[in-house]
Amino acid sequence: MAKRILIIDDDPDFVAGIKSILDTAGFEVDVAYDPKTGQKELQSQTYDLLLLDIMMGRGAEGVMIARKLRKDAKLREMPVLIITGMREQIAFLFPGEPIHPRFVEVDELVEKPVEPTMLIEKVNALIQAAEVRKALTQ
Amino acid sequence: MHSKPKILIIDDEEVVLDSCIQILGGESFQVSTALNGSDGLRLVQELQPDLVIVDLKMPGISGFEVLDRLEEIDPTIVMIVITGFATVSSAVDAMKKGAYDFLPKPFSPEEFRIIIRRGLEKRKLILETIMLRHEKELLREHFAHIVSHELKAPLNAVQQNIFALEFELSGVLNEDQKEKLVRIKVRMEDLLKIIDSWLRIISVNIEELEKNFSPIQMTTPIYKALENIETIATRKNVEIVSSFGVKLHPVWGDVLSLSEAFVNIIGNAIQYSRDGSKVIVKAEENGTDILVTIKDFGIGIPKEDLPHIFEGFFRVKSGQAAPTGHGIGLVVSRQIIEAHSGSITVESETGTGTAFYIRLPKYFIEKSNKS
Numbered sequence: 001m002a003k004r005i006l007i008i009d010d011d012p013d014f015v016a017g018i019k020s021i022l023d024t025a026g027f028e029v030d031v032a033y034d035p036k037t038g039q040k041e042l043q044s045q046t047y048d049l050l051l052l053d054i055m056m057g058r059g060a061e062g063v064m065i066a067r068k069l070r071k072d073a074k075l076r077e078m079p080v081l082i083i084t085g086m087r088e089q090i091a092f093l094f095p096g097e098p099i100h101p102r103f104v105e106v107d108e109l110v111e112k113p114v115e116p117t118m119l120i121e122k123v124n125a126l127i128q129a130a131e132v133r134k135a136l137t138q
Numbered sequence: 139m140h141s142k143p144k145i146l147i148i149d150d151e152e153v154v155l156d157s158c159i160q161i162l163g164g165e166s167f168q169v170s171t172a173l174n175g176s177d178g179l180r181l182v183q184e185l186q187p188d189l190v191i192v193d194l195k196m197p198g199i200s201g202f203e204v205l206d207r208l209e210e211i212d213p214t215i216v217m218i219v220i221t222g223f224a225t226v227s228s229a230v231d232a233m234k235k236g237a238y239d240f241l242p243k244p245f246s247p248e249e250f251r252i253i254i255r256r257g258l259e260k261r262k263l264i265l266e267t268i269m270l271r272h273e274k275e276l277l278r279e280h281f282a283h284i285v286s287h288e289l290k291a292p293l294n295a296v297q298q299n300i301f302a303l304e305f306e307l308s309g310v311l312n313e314d315q316k317e318k319l320v321r322i323k324v325r326m327e328d329l330l331k332i333i334d335s336w337l338r339i340i341s342v343n344i345e346e347l348e349k350n351f352s353p354i355q356m357t358t359p360i361y362k363a364l365e366n367i368e369t370i371a372t373r374k375n376v377e378i379v380s381s382f383g384v385k386l387h388p389v390w391g392d393v394l395s396l397s398e399a400f401v402n403i404i405g406n407a408i409q410y411s412r413d414g415s416k417v418i419v420k421a422e423e424n425g426t427d428i429l430v431t432i433k434d435f436g437i438g439i440p441k442e443d444l445p446h447i448f449e450g451f452f453r454v455k456s457g458q459a460a461p462t463g464h465g466i467g468l469v470v471s472r473q474i475i476e477a478h479s480g481s482i483t484v485e486s487e488t489g490t491g492t493a494f495y496i497r498l499p500k501y502f503i504e505k506s507n508k509s
Binding site for chain 1: 287292298302330
């Protein structure tokens, strides 16, 4: 069964580029173009991974979503791949450093634009790690 | 100063106050007076004058004390002293306390008018400078916003779609078509890199950096930087030869921002190195400094470019190209190093190579008392 991914990002052109790569790689992809719709989708459907933009709407609304997810018993274990164009805010990003105090281990962060092979690698790795975690707790 | 300039005169002699009012009479100024220092200071709070004239010799609070308090209340107020005992030393003392000018008694109406005019001109300049500084800050913020949102977001979307196209058409495109896509991708990547560097230049906030300072080993940020650019060095087949003095004296700084500076400088050295050559990274004690040397044996920097490689694009004179050739990263690096009270210098010869010298003062305990 194809893995399901939700993208929450307010730039439709950017989403088109990301979505078609994931489509080609065999994922089933849904899109929400604003945080509100995104949260509704997350509640009503089941996804294997969330691709999340940070700067949306009035500011860093992506961070708010990430925070809410961590408090949600049902969605807490869903991996989140953060995709951001805000290079200046993460300029001091070094391998092995925590991404941001607000994010947790199941999160990863990549910069826009994302190379297709890197994107697919990260997505697969995050989904697999989540499945392993799930199998262990059962 | 759109409304009438406000002038306050503090003098214990009523005759002086009256004649001053007479000289300044008419519609152009709003003149207030006080017969002693404490009344004068009260009026300052109330009126917020542009210019205050203070007699140095008064009963009660002395003129010097009034100057001190005025400076505390509002350092942008222009202060002029009048003095009956027109000795050079009292005038000099008054100037040291921040007075803009002094007028010895007795003075002619013309002398008084001239000094008032100059004082108000000074006040205007002070206010304009404050306003310009504020505008510059706003502009910087707006510029950062425009660059990141209006410029970067569309480019990201374009590049992402090119990635998608290339990915989906990988089995269909012929070599010629693939090459075209590569050209588009590479140019797009260059553009995005330049925007990132600009964003870094405008968003390096030196005051923010200083908040994270602590005594550190200079080798810590260097190791971090080396770890970060190892892959680039391997890809370019450049060997990094590092040698660090044993147990170096600590420096006062922030590991992350310093490693960013070293990533930029070492990265540059690798980028301009020849395939198979070496980059030397050395850290040692040098007098009161810790000296880091980063030396490559690459193409070198042309003499005419050398004085400009650390300049921000703001400072580049018209007609001169921005320092894109050797990376805007060097500008950010310089800002970071200078925020650490350090310095960066460069020696280079075309065809032979380039050496960067980074000096940071050794950290001693007394220094922390300053903050």
